[in-house]
Amino acid sequence: MAFLAAYALRVLVRGLPDGLGDLCLAVTLAAWALFAVDYTVRWRLSGQRLRFVRTHWLDTVVLALPLLRPLRVVKVYEAVQRRHGKPRLALHARVIAYTGLSTLLLGFTGALAVYQQEHNAPGTTMKSFGDAVWWTCATVGYGDVAPVTPLGRLIAVGVMMTGLALLGAVTGTFASWLFQAFTREDDERPPGS
Incomplete structure (x- = not known):
């Protein structure tokens, strides 16, 4: 959400002060870097190599198009449901x-x-x-x-x-x-x- 908000601010707010514009750019780049680190760590821990990319296609797409990161909310919701013993x-x-x-x-x-x-x-x-x-x-x-x-x-x-x-x-x-x-x-x- 921070990535999406920072990107939206940079695009929609005209005359954005330089400091705020730089902050939005920093948030955008930092969020993208965190997505890449998260993906890389999970890929390395899985030991699946290319199979990881195929079985985690949503994560791969989100790495390329980080604006779609909120789609992972459904996966998180399912994980919470399973943890509480509720059906998927x-x-x-x-x-x-x-x-x-x-x-x-x-x-x-x-x-x-x-x-x-x-x-x-x-x-x-x-x-x-x-x-x-x-x-x-x-x-x-x-x-x-x-x-x-x-x-x-x-x-x-x-x-x-x-x-x-x-x-x-x-x-x-x-x-x-x-x-x-x-x-x-x-x-x-x-x-x-």
Whole structure:
């Protein structure tokens, strides 16, 4: 959260005093360094080498995109539940929790990143953070707000690809849940009915 807050302050607050701007940059870099140290220590202690990267894919993604670090909240919640002897969230609930948090984080961080690139660009239609949020929510394209810089467009491609992946995860999970519900219902019926 400190990383996200420091990054948001650097992007959104115009005329940020130099000292506060430097502090935000230091917090951002320190948080990223802590993520890297945490990941490296857990990787070394696991003894799994490349298997660790595959089995801890969320941690690997968070190392590359630290703005998604709050997604680990679901994992922490599950660990606390298990420690207190309570059952884990069902697979469907975990997928919904991850995709819900991912969607919120993707929207906010995508809007921040594209706004950072676009707000001062010549010919921009993204003059405010509100415009960037609107663009993120309507990224399929109404066309009234669109990135004009190469880096802004690259960020747009990333937001769209991640959004499609999240949509696929939700759709697949919902279809799986329906299939299981109908199968369970068929199994509970008496034969010949």
